[in-house]
Amino acid sequence: MSLQLTGVSKSFGSQPVLDRVSFDVERGTRLAIVGASGSGKSTLLRIIAGFEQPGAGEVRLDDRLLASATTTISAHRRGIGYVAQDGALFPHLSVRGNIGFGIPRSAAREGRIREVMELTSLDADFLDRYPHQLSGGQQQRVALARALAPDPKVILLDEPFSALDTGLRAHTRAAMTRALSQSGVTTILVTHDQEEALSFGDQLAVIAEGRLVQAGRPAEVFDAPASAEIAEFLGAALFVPAHANADARAVCAFGDLPVRHDLSAGARSVRAMLRPSQLSVGDNAGGTAATVESARQSGSAVELELRFGSAAGFSLTHRVPLYEAHRFPVGRTVSVHVDGGVVLYPETAASDPVRSALAP
Numbered sequence: 001m002s003l004q005l006t007g008v009s010k011s012f013g014s015q016p017v018l019d020r021v022s023f024d025v026e027r028g029t030r031l032a033i034v035g036a037s038g039s040g041k042s043t044l045l046r047i048i049a050g051f052e053q054p055g056a057g058e059v060r061l062d063d064r065l066l067a068s069a070t071t072t073i074s075a076h077r078r079g080i081g082y083v084a085q086d087g088a089l090f091p092h093l094s095v096r097g098n099i100g101f102g103i104p105r106s107a108a109r110e111g112r113i114r115e116v117m118e119l120t121s122l123d124a125d126f127l128d129r130y131p132h133q134l135s136g137g138q139q140q141r142v143a144l145a146r147a148l149a150p151d152p153k154v155i156l157l158d159e160p161f162s163a164l165d166t167g168l169r170a171h172t173r174a175a176m177t178r179a180l181s182q183s184g185v186t187t188i189l190v191t192h193d194q195e196e197a198l199s200f201g202d203q204l205a206v207i208a209e210g211r212l213v214q215a216g217r218p219a220e221v222f223d224a225p226a227s228a229e230i231a232e233f234l235g236a237a238l239f240v241p242a243h244a245n246a247d248a249r250a251v252c253a254f255g256d257l258p259v260r261h262d263l264s265a266g267a268r269s270v271r272a273m274l275r276p277s278q279l280s281v282g283d284n285a286g287g288t289a290a291t292v293e294s295a296r297q298s299g300s301a302v303e304l305e306l307r308f309g310s311a312a313g314f315s316l317t318h319r320v321p322l323y324e325a326h327r328f329p330v331g332r333t334v335s336v337h338v339d340g341g342v343v344l345y346p347e348t349a350a351s352d353p354v355r356s357a358l359a360p
């Protein structure tokens with residue numbers, strides 16, 4: 001039993017926005033969909049919610065057809081809750097009125113309102129407050145409580161944390177994720193924030209220009225992005241030209257390293273991808289030599305710009321704790337080691353000084 005999308009496409013006028021999107025979300029699990037601005041994330045959620053109709057394809061919930069090009073079940077009959085970016089609370093209704101909006105009037109109503117408030121870590125003292133008397137994070141939790149109150153089969157979250165500042169965002173996200181786990185409701189979150197997507201769901205799907213380009217467990221997708229573009233989108237990535245050997249190793253500017261995943265599809269020219277967190281920088285010899293070109297304090301760390309090769313060569317930024325910065329004065333030659341393996345991708349045709357500077 002699950003929410004199932006098959007070949008969902010949508011255009012606005014002549015502009016295609018979604019192109020044959022298919023996925024399955026198992027009951028009680030969480031899916032995060034990540035994509036750049038304009039990639040079609042909100043449109044996808046709006047089709048599932050019933051606010052837009054697909055141009056082609058089908059949306060099914062537990063085998064019941066909710067939407068196709070010719071069929072549509074109205075939004076309020078789908079059993080799907082929706083939380084918008086700004087919460088979209090009714091400003092003239094109290095917290096009680098907002099949360100109780102979708103629940104039939106009965107003796108059990110007040111109990112259910114209090115239950116979902118507890119689930120979303122909202123104090124019962126807020127019951128008679130109005131939205132303008134709440135912080136942004138509290139408003140988002142009221143919006144989630146309102147969506148959960150009628151006991152939906154699915155909850156859709158459209159960038160619900162993006163309007164909150166950093167500290168509040170982490171706190172609200174933790175409270176909402178806890179509430180969703182406890183309620184066991186199937187959830188889809190869309191976000192353009194990679195960290196958020198990687199930490200939210202049981203599954204992660206990456207959407208680019210209306211197409212679903214990769215899906216899987218978050219750790220698997222992060223570990224083996226299907227393309228160099230996805231690797232870069234999901235977090236800082238470093239690419240260096242490499243020679244692949246037959247024994248699952250590759251030689252690149254950082255030495256002879258194990259290959260974790262070979263996604264080069266047999267290309268003659270390949271490049272190795274590694275994450276900055278795999279680098280360690282020391283003042284001993286033995287690694288790849290680099291020169292500290294500049295040092296800039298950033299919070300509790302110092303960002304070193306390390307230059308490899310000649311002045312026209314390649315540089316990367318590496319963070320070291322403030323208390324270690326004295327070991328890396330500007331002009332010092334340092335040694336860079338890489339832990340862990342690399343992922344191989346085909347080399348792109350464009351020649352670029354970064355690549356030639358790092359060629360083994």
Ligand SMILES: Nc1ncnc2c1ncn2[C@@H]1O[C@H](COP(=O)(O)OP(=O)(O)OP(=O)(O)O)[C@@H](O)[C@H]1O
Nearest residue numbers: 012013017035036037038039040041042043044192
């Ligand atoms: N009702 C509409 N009419 C015409 N074009 C639309 C409509 N809704 C969305 N679009 C267009 O469809 C494309 C995808 O929009 P959508 O809001 O789904 O993207 P998104 O990935 O959610 O972006 P963001 O992260 O910026 O919210 C955009 O180019 C947008 O301008």
